[in-house]
Amino acid sequence: AAAEVKRVGCVGMCHQTPLVETIRGDGTSRLYCHVQPEQVEEIVLQNYQPTGIVSRMRTSWSKMVAELYGRENGAESSVEAVSPKEGPVCEFLGPQKRIATESCGDIDPLDLSEYQRHEGFVALKRCLDELSSDEVISEIERSGLRGRGGAGFPSAIKWRTVRGANAETKYVICNGDEGDPGAFMDRMILESFPYRVIEGMAIAAVAVGAHQGYFYIRAEYPLAVERIRHAIAECEAAGLLGDRILGSDYSLKFSVKEGAGAFICGEETALIHSIEGGRGTPRLRPPFPAESGLWEKPTLINNVETLSLVPWILRHGGDEFAKFGTETSKGTKVFALAGKIQRGGLIEVPMGVTIRQIVNQIGGGVANGRRFKAVQIGGPSGGCVPASLADTPVDYEALSSVGAIMGSGGMVVLDDTDCMVDIARYFLRFTQDQSCGKCTYCRIGTKRMLEILERICGGEAKKGDLDLLEDLCQSVSSGSLCGLGKTAPNPVLSTLRYFREEYEAHLAGHC
Ligand code: SF4
The missing domain is CATH 1.20.1440.230 (NADH-ubiquinone oxidoreductase 51kDa subunit, iron-sulphur binding domain)
Incomplete structure (x- = not known):
């Protein structure tokens, strides 16, 4: 049997992998979960659609199925498709809103032309041709975007500070040194949407007046490093990076620096020391990196997820982004949902959904019929929110009021067999x-x-x-x-x- 096979980025359903989606000639699709290599052939056969006068082929096809799988024509299949429109998959995907992870499951992470067909680099082009730096930063300000790496600092303030700094040389850095136990949001975004992160970083660079950018990615993420390197090379070949990007007179160069696995290098000043070739230790602030950062030049550092939201904001407008979320926490947040949960994985939800909605609706509740006890949010800097406070919304201030933090987005569900002292x-x-x-x-x-x-x-x-x-x-x-x-x-x-x-x-x- 013949079928075109396309590798796509992560769709977040870690609990269903290996996952295969088939698209038939008539456009209908089916999802197959926990697929094993020996089932692939049967999946292709199930989705085979003969057209025209091919009844002879149908017959031989049925015969082939019987031969291959030792079953009579019409016998029940051992491979079952699940519906994305109802049941667990729908419950998992339904409440989510895809912005950082837009087009997940559709696009090949390494295919630049496919990213461009999905409006890729349209926002960067607009920033170069139509908008002034101030207008770009105002759009970010209107969106209410706050840093997704942990602290939730308003992105527009950082951008404006670097923009306003009086220096000929400025830098942008993408912080991909994700190291919280249980967190893999940035990894997924880098691996699945490398061009989106590059576009977000290019927009940030143009807005603040930087011509050089660094991706700082932990070496334990070799696929992310490989894909970003590949994507940078593709962008250079296509004139999206390098001298005179997109036909403008703006030059922009990006490179990758691999982190050696120290958690502390996710801290901005330690990360800068590490890129400079020094030991990754933090220093007192001020001066802040936006004033004096890499090689003492004004430096904009944003986390992977923050940058991946930028192209959407510039395409749709800051006001559209701000329609999602709460008064002080706008847009969406990607979480790594893990622990004692039925349906673990990566999710992107509008800010303001409650912990309970995430655990019960998206996650399908606690696994093995145990009692939901708490959620550890925010990794080692975060805290444990008890089940009695599960109606707390996902919102920077609401989470800190109950002793947790948004952090970078690790969410570990705990059940009644977990000892909380042991967790601490x-x-x-x-x-x-x-x-x-x-x-x-x-x-x-x-x-x-x-x-x-x-x-x-x-x-x-x-x-x-x-x-x-x-x-x-x-x-x-x-x-x-x-x-x-x-x-x-x-x-x-x-x-x-x-x-x-x-x-x-x-x-x-x-x-
Ligand atoms: Fe290092 Fe001090 Fe930060 Fe601890 S608090 S990681 S010792 S700089």
């Missing part, structure tokens, strides 16, 4: 391990905190350990230089706030 210990072990060691509170304070958690979990807690742990949380948070240390206590603080009885049960020797 897990995340603290991670931050302790990743501390760059520059400041004492972070280097030593997290170590002492971890020792206490190990003692509590091991049934060897000493009198006063809980008080000491709480004291250390405050000291580490206030005495650390960068976000890693300042937020390291969050998983401990949020579990102490909502699940203190579990700490006390450990102390009393009940578990």
